[in-house]
Amino acid sequence: SNKIAIFASGTGTNFDAIMDAIDEGTLDAEVSLLVTDKINAGVIEKAQNRDVDTVVYNPKSFTDKAAYESALLADCRARDVEWIILAGYMRLIGPTLLEAYSKRIVNIHPSLLPAFPGKDAIGQALDKKVKVTGVTVHFVDDGMDTGPIIAQEALSITEEDTKDEVRRKIQAVEHKLYPRVIQSLLTKEEAK
Ligand code: GAR
Secondary structure, eight states: OEEEEEEESSOOHHHHHHHHHHHHTSSOEEEEEEEESOTTOHHHHHHHHTTOOEEEOOGGGSSSHHHHHHHHHHHHHHTTOOEEEESSOOSOOOHHHHHHTTTOEEEEESSOTTSSOSSOHHHHHHHTTOSEEEEEEEEOOSSSSOSOEEEEEEEEOOTTOOHHHHHHHHHHHHHHHHHHHHHHHHHHHHHO
16 A cells, blocks of 8 residues: 655644544555654654654754755655655755655645645634634645645634634544545556
8 A cells, every 4th residue: 555654743633533544444555654853742652552663853953954854755765655744744845855755745734725824823813813714735835835735624613612622623624634635645646
């Protein structure tokens, strides 16, 4: 099956959702690697619980972004990784990875892009008092959440919703949407 690497900086609920989909047989993929740039990210324990190979880097310990990404690239290539799946990876992807994995890096973002790119998309949406927000899955390019959109799903916000409640709604959508979109990308690829 298709070998993927997941890049994450946070708690890893999307990581778990992808792993669950694989276990349930709705996603035909193998997570060959978890990459994280945060030494204390919650996702590390989730990967260990699932016996997923994990590499943890402090990007500051490299001379520059190219050196950092060359290390990630070597990790991916050593495991024959075909797709890089960003799941809460809070860092721009540079030319080293973009050129090596052209059109094979995918991101999920907690807004209806192009609205609210970058950090704290949920907070940005609440500040603007939008009534509808959502989730976007897109190909990664050299911009901040700017690449071609693959899928989107909208959801409503009510006045009573706290930020935690909006985050729960967003994540519930993400956990269903992301594995489904990944599966469809992998399936299209096989048909070529
Ligand atoms: C997810 O909501 C994802 O959409 C967001 O980080 C969260 C990670 O949660 N990504 C971004 O904001 C990217 N700009 P998780 O660690 O529980 O999967």
